[in-house]
Amino acid sequence: MRLSRLFGKTLRQTPSEAENISHRLLLKAGMIHQVAAGAYSYLPLGWRALRKVENIVRQEMDAIGGQELHMPVLQPLELWQQTERDRAFGKSLFTLSDRRDRKLVLAPTHEEVATELVRRNVQSYRDLPLLLYQIQTKFRDEPRPRGGLMRVREFTMKDMYSFDTDEDAMNVSYREIAQAYERIYQRCGLPALIVDADSGAIGGKESHEFMLIAESGEDQVLYCSNCDYAANLEKADSIKAENQEEEMLPLEEVATPGIITIEDLARFLDIPETKTLKAVFYAADGGIVFVVIRGDIEVNEVKLKNVLKCHELRLATEEEVKEAGLVAGSASPMGLTDIRRVADPSITLGTNFVAGANKPDAHVKNVNYPRDFEVDVMTDIATAKADEGCPTCGSKLLFTRGIEVGHVFKLGTFFSERLRATFLDPDGVGRPIFMGSYGIGIGRLLAAVIEQNHDDKGIIWPVSVAPYQVHLCTISTDDSEVASAADRLYLQLQEEDLEVLFDDRTESPGVKLNDADLLGMPVRVILSPRTLKSQSAEVKRRSEKDAMIIPLDGIVEKLKAILSR
RNA sequence: CGGGGUGUGGCGCAGUGGUUAGCGCGCAUGGUUUGGGACCAUGAGGUCGCCGGUUCAAAUCCGGCCACCCCGACCA
Numbered sequence: 066m067r068l069s070r071l072f073g074k075t076l077r078q079t080p081s082e083a084e085n086i087s088h089r090l091l092l093k094a095g096m097i098h099q100v101a102a103g104a105y106s107y108l109p110l111g112w113r114a115l116r117k118v119e120n121i122v123r124q125e126m127d128a129i130g131g132q133e134l135h136m137p138v139l140q141p142l143e144l145w146q147q148t149e150r151d152r153a154f155g156k157s158l159f160t161l162s163d164r165r166d167r168k169l170v171l172a173p174t175h176e177e178v179a180t181e182l183v184r185r186n187v188q189s190y191r192d193l194p195l196l197l198y199q200i201q202t203k204f205r206d207e208p209r210p211r212g213g214l215m216r217v218r219e220f221t222m223k224d225m226y227s228f229d230t231d232e233d234a235m236n237v238s239y240r241e242i243a244q245a246y247e248r249i250y251q252r253c254g255l256p257a258l259i260v261d262a263d264s265g266a267i268g269g270k271e272s273h274e275f276m277l278i279a280e281s282g283e284d285q286v287l288y289c290s291n292c293d294y295a296a297n298l299e300k301a302d303s304i305k306a307e308n309q310e311e312e313m314l315p316l317e318e319v320a321t322p323g324i325i326t327i328e329d330l331a332r333f334l335d336i337p338e339t340k341t342l343k344a345v346f347y348a349a350d351g352g353i354v355f356v357v358i359r360g361d362i363e364v365n366e367v368k369l370k371n372v373l374k375c376h377e378l379r380l381a382t383e384e385e386v387k388e389a390g391l392v393a394g395s396a397s398p399m400g401l402t403d404i405r406r407v408a409d410p411s412i413t414l415g416t417n418f419v420a421g422a423n424k425p426d427a428h429v430k431n432v433n434y435p436r437d438f439e440v441d442v443m444t445d446i447a448t449a450k451a452d453e454g455c456p457t458c459g460s461k462l463l464f465t466r467g468i469e470v471g472h473v474f475k476l477g478t479f480f481s482e483r484l485r486a487t488f489l490d491p492d493g494v495g496r497p498i499f500m501g502s503y504g505i506g507i508g509r510l511l512a513a514v515i516e517q518n519h520d521d522k523g524i525i526w527p528v529s530v531a532p533y534q535v536h537l538c539t540i541s542t543d544d545s546e547v548a549s550a551a552d553r554l555y556l557q558l559q560e561e562d563l564e565v566l567f568d569d570r571t572e573s574p575g576v577k578l579n580d581a582d583l584l585g586m587p588v589r590v591i592l593s594p595r596t597l598k599s600q601s602a603e604v605k606r607r608s609e610k611d612a613m614i615i616p617l618d619g620i621v622e623k624l625k626a627i628l629s630r
Numbered sequence: 631c632g633g634g635g636u637g638u639g640g641c642g643c644a645g646u647g648g649u650u651a652g653c654g655c656g657c658a659u660g661g662u663u664u665g666g667g668a669c670c671a672u673g674a675g676g677u678c679g680c681c682g683g684u685u686c687a688a689a690u691c692c693g694g695c696c697a698c699c700c701c702g703a704c705c706a
Contacts, residue, residue: 077655077667078642082699102698157705174706208631208704216705265706274706283705366704379703472706504706541664575666582666593665603665 066109066533068568068580073108075580085281087515088213090524094583096532103210103218105508110584113532115221118511119200121252121529122223125245131196131225136178138202142168144177148483152376159204159218171204176480176502179226183498184486190230193488193498194238198225200507214512215468216283221508227501230490232477235499239475242503246275246471249505253514254527257470260286261296263367264474272474276467277513286467287449291460299367302445303462304454305359308339308415314431319419322426325394327360330428334419337361342412342420342432344396346381346389349373352405353381353389356446357398359411359418363448372407372444395421395428399438408440409447468513476500524585525607528628533566535624536586536607538578540593542571551592554602554617561621563628582607588627590620 073095082099083089091097096111107115123133142160145151151158151170159171172178179197187193203222210217227238243259250257255277262274274297276286287303288295296302324330331338341360346353347369354373356364370378386393389404397420398406412418412434420432432438451464478497481487487495511530518525528534535558539551548569555567566586568577581589591603591612602620605612606627615623 074640074656076641080641081636081643084700099698155705205706207706209700209702211700222706262706469706474706506706543664571664573664573666573668575664575668578666580667591665595665 066566068566069570071109071566073110075583083213085212085215085516086519087215087512090515090519090583091213091512094524094585097214101218103207103216105214105217110532111511114514114526114530115507115511117530117532118253118507118514119221119223122249122505122507122510123200125249125252126196126198126223126225129196129241129245131198133199134197135199135201136172136175136182138172138204140170140172140178142170144181145170148177148480150177154205155376157205157207159206173203173205174222174502174504175199175224176226176476176500177484180480180484180486180498180500183226183228184481184484187228187486187488187498190488190490193228193230194234195228196225196238196242197228198223198503212281212283212512214508217508220506223505223507225503227503228486229499229501230488230496232499235475235477235501239473239501242501243273243473246473246503246505250275250277250470252529253510254529255470255510255513255517258286258288258295258467260288260467261294261300262472263297263299263371265367270475270477272472274469274473275471277470277517278465279468279513279516280466281516282466282468284467284469286465287451287462288465289455289458289460290463292455292458294455294457296449298449299365301449301462302456303447303449304456304459305362305411305414305447306339306453311416313433313436314417316432316437317430318422319428319430320426321395321428324426324428330419331360334428336419339415340418342398342418344391344398344421346386346391346393346396347378348381348385349375349378351377353385353391355391355396355398355401355404355406356408357406357412357420357440358409358447359414362409362411364409365446365448368446369407372442372446392421392423392425395423395425397421397423397429397432397438398440399423399429399432401438405442406440407442407444407446408434410443410445411447468509468516470510470513471503471505473504474502476502519585522579523583526585526587528587531564531585531587533564533586534588534628535563535565536568536581536584536589537565538568538581538589538591540574540577540591540595542569544594546597547592547594550597550617554590554592554620558621558624561625563621563624588624590624 075095076093079089079093083092096108098106161169200223204219207218229235257275260274260276262272264272285298287301324333327341327343338361343358343360345356345364417431419428419430422429453462455462481497486498490496515524539547541547558565587607589605596602601614601616603612604615
């Protein structure tokens with residue numbers, strides 16, 4: 066491609082809306098263009114890079130026996146009602162009506178349609194296992210699109226679905242696909258970390274995310290300093306420190322005028338926050354839930370949502386709290402019976418806690434579970450923190466941020482049962498198919514590649530995803546010798562199957578060199594009067610500082626060697 | 631959805647009531663330049679986000695709306 070003809074211009078100044086690095090560089094390099102919040106055009110260079118990523122993903126999916134197919138984005142809402150995922154996705158689901166006023170959705174993912182399809186085409190255990198995938202556009206009405214390609218409302222996703230006869234077979238598929246994912250990230254030049262994750266709206270039991278560790282990442286990850294435990298904060302467990310053991314003492318009311326928060330309470334009574342019990346009120350699909358947890362620990366709302374099996378979870382409003390007869394700031398699980406109570410096991414990590422008295426300006430000392438109150442559910446709903454104990458080995462947990470570049474789910478029979486996708490086993494017994502679901506956002510992966518591979522001058526594409534392999538550049542453009550030598554080399558490289566971006570513009574050297582750095586092709590080849598004196602070219606890897614002078618004779622082999630290194 | 635911010639040529643910005651809305655970059659034409667964002671000259675390009683109001687007069691003041699960005703909530 067001749068740069069003089071390329072659609073998409075580099076900018077000297079980055080558009081001001083760009084915040085993170087990949088967004089800035091993609092805009093500045095003229096590779097993407099925003100159409101609306103979370104909707105982007107890919108210009109030729111950006112699109113080539115995206116296609117490279119796509120092909121890596123495709124190759125690895127094919128390599129494990131995946132069969133590529135294509136399912137529609139436009140789907141009947143009814144299908145989503147059958148699995149109740151219209152509610153699970155809620156407002157993130159794009160819906161529309163057709164001319165006959167039938168309700169349709171723009172698919173955010175394809176479990177329903179894939180299951181339906183398999184239901185029609187699989188009858189016997191002999192048809193299994195099965196790996197189906199597609200690379201296609203998804204729509205999700207994100208509450209807040211952001212970060213350029215990081216979180217968008219329309220995006221290309223590779224989604225694969227596995228179909229197996231039983232749980233063990235599903236686990237085998239799951240493992241194989243996870244390994245294929247590792248190879249994908251490796252080929253894209255990304256060191257991805259696999260972490261335990263919440264299943265969210267996709268459903269199912271177990272799931273893992275692949276994270277690129279990055280400051281700019283939206284996700285929060287806790288990982289063990291010793292063993293290989295790592296989890297999304299939404300999912301992470303930890304071992305909390307236990308309070309010093311004491312003799313249980315009798316209940317004792319204490320006046321706490323104007324004290325509302327745990328922080329104030331601890332200071333007022335001169336006790337650590339770990340000696341208090343915190344009450345938090347939620348509205349779960351409209352119903353009030355009373356949550357009690359040790360004062361120093363935050364409620365993990367994702368865990369709570371999973372426990373309650375509700376679609377919508379939010380903090381209760383002041384009115385709702387009042388209406389339920391609770392006293393915000395001094396609420397207590399004691400004596401409550403008509404409200405659902407959920408407790409975190411942390412309330413047993415100590416004795417003689419201070420809790421609310423269920424009346425204003427008063428708390429109660431020496432509260433002990435289960436001596437003084439009961440709960441309906443006792444289960445882990447605690448947010449883990451750095452420095453707490455690893456749930457696997459007890460060593461210290463560490464915190465980092467990450468970009469989610471892939472997510473895999475064990476779905477079990479959630480979809481096959483609801484959509485009646487069954488097969489006959491060797492004994493002629495009908496059984497639900499065990500499924501898995503595996504997603505990679507291609508555009509986000511591309512953005513992650515840039516987040517991971519850049520410097521202050523621009524992008525540093527890994528060879529595998531670079532739009533072009535070689536950036537050929539002339540200096541002294543009105544020197545006819547340079548021009549004709551460059552034309553010859555351009556043709557020669559292409560004949561040898563190298564992908565070449567040829568900067569044939571009559572720009573000053575500074576402009577051309579800066580653009581070469583910004584655009585970030587792996588190898589830069591410069592022809593100038595200087596290099597032609599010795600019948601050679603200057604060759605420089607984008608990732609390295611120093612250039613080398615290589616004779617034109619035999620340069621193709623040299624370039625190929627450099628690119629395959 | 632809550633909080634904050636921004637909308638003025640392609641990009642970055644200036645312009646707090648008064649000619650014909652400016653600057654830098656970019657773009658076009660001609661010329662001089664050519665190893666890290668050169669220079670000169672000439673020129674093209676703007677319903678000042680939209681609607682309404684106030685005023686003799688609005689980019690500027692007032693009201694409403696919209697869009698986009700950031701933080702949070704939420705979300706895969």
